[in-house]
Amino acid sequence: MLDWVVANVVPIVFYTAAVLVVAGAIGVIWFRNPIHAALSLLATFLAVAGLFVLQHAEFIAAVQIVVYAGGVMVLFLFVMMLVNVRTLPREYQYVRSLLPAAVVTGGFLAAVVAAGLFARSYLAAADPAALTAVEGQPMGNTEAVGWVLYRDFLLPFEVVSLVLLVAMLGAIVMGRRDQREEDAREEAR
Amino acid sequence: MTITITHYLVLSLVLFTLGVVGMVIRRNFITLLMCVELIINAATINFIAFSRQAGDVTGQVFAVFLITIAAAEAAIGLGIIVALVRLKQTVQLDQANVMRG
Numbered sequence: 038m039l040d041w042v043v044a045n046v047v048p049i050v051f052y053t054a055a056v057l058v059v060a061g062a063i064g065v066i067w068f069r070n071p072i073h074a075a076l077s078l079l080a081t082f083l084a085v086a087g088l089f090v091l092q093h094a095e096f097i098a099a100v101q102i103v104v105y106a107g108g109v110m111v112l113f114l115f116v117m118m119l120v121n122v123r124t125l126p127r128e129y130q131y132v133r134s135l136l137p138a139a140v141v142t143g144g145f146l147a148a149v150v151a152a153g154l155f156a157r158s159y160l161a162a163a164d165p166a167a168l169t170a171v172e173g174q175p176m177g178n179t180e181a182v183g184w185v186l187y188r189d190f191l192l193p194f195e196v197v198s199l200v201l202l203v204a205m206l207g208a209i210v211m212g213r214r215d216q217r218e219e220d221a222r223e224e225a226r
Numbered sequence: 227m228t229i230t231i232t233h234y235l236v237l238s239l240v241l242f243t244l245g246v247v248g249m250v251i252r253r254n255f256i257t258l259l260m261c262v263e264l265i266i267n268a269a270t271i272n273f274i275a276f277s278r279q280a281g282d283v284t285g286q287v288f289a290v291f292l293i294t295i296a297a298a299e300a301a302i303g304l305g306i307i308v309a310l311v312r313l314k315q316t317v318q319l320d321q322a323n324v325m326r327g
Contacts (some may be wrong), residue, residue, distance in 0.1 A: 051229045055237050062241055062264050066248030071256045071317075078260050081241075085267050088234070089289075092278040101270075104293050109263065109300045117256060120311040138250035146243050168283055174237040178286075185283045186290065197294045204298035211305035214312075223242045 039186035050091055077115045082106050093168040096179040232291065234275035242268035255317045263278040268298040 042049065057080055066075030082105040089098035168178060186194060245264035250260055270289045277285025307317060314321055 047229055047281070051233065055233075058237060059240055059244070060245040062248075065257065065260050065264060066252060071254060074257055077293045078263065081264065081267065085271060088237075088271060089274055091229075092274050093257060094235075094277065094286050094289070097270075097274060097286050097293075100290060100293055104297055105263075107287060110296055112300055112304055113256065113260070115306055119308065120317065126301045140248045140251060142243055145246055146239065149239050149250050150241065168278065178283075181283045181285050182290070186287045189284070189310055193291065196245060197291050198276060200298050204301045208301045211302075214246040 050087065054084040054087040054091070057081070059215070072114070072119055075110065075117065078113075079106060079110050082110070093178060095177075096182050140211065231275050231279045234271055238268045238275070240263075241271065253318050253320055254282075255303075255307050255319050258319065259300060259307075261298060262299065262303070266292060266299075273299040 061077045061079075061081030061084065065074045065081070066189040068077060082101065086101040086106075087100040089095070089101060168181060239311055242265055244260045245268065246263065248261035249258055258320065270292050273285045273289045277283065277289075290315065311317060318321075
């Protein structure tokens, strides 16, 4: 039994994570309560991080956990508590006619499957040691990602940080009360 | 029993499709944003799988960019939700039917 587990550890981890990913995703679109959906999304994020570890992307797995589970998830839950989803009027949650939805998603599915099957035979699996080496020198995965990121992709890196800055400004501007609303509050007091 | 890139591509496909289905059938704005996160995660799985297959770290660098963009998108989307709730007291998308505030 133990020998079998050791020999098949990669498929076992993959299928466990895959089941968690799909179950979490189904939960996101199934639960009516947004907080349950958010926790379900958290399971998907963590399972995806597990898949990254399985593919020699340890740094990305850590980033996935820190940014998604630590940042985005907290942001979602914070906003849900800020707008107090429980006191909002209860309304129907699903679009009633599912036929157009099924057609649209079925079309997407077919297109992507076709593209995947055509692309399949072009790539042979490479040596995973390349993911933890820079110019033939073996080193950690984080170091390898850092070298490529700051040497070959410095300009995109700066542009992305600009995008983050703009997103931050936009969130502040949209989250702010405007002056009229503030005056009305003062008068009501 | 080996796990090939096709396994990852099929998983990513399923995740992407679930995200699209959620975006189409749900009316709750918060759930819709979560479905966008699912779709971006599916794309990230693809990037990492091809990075592993090609033995090139560039795919992982792009995964970093994707995660950054996803975080920015979540911040903006949730800002819109806060503004929408302040304006209309709802997170249902079909209630947001005027463009001007």
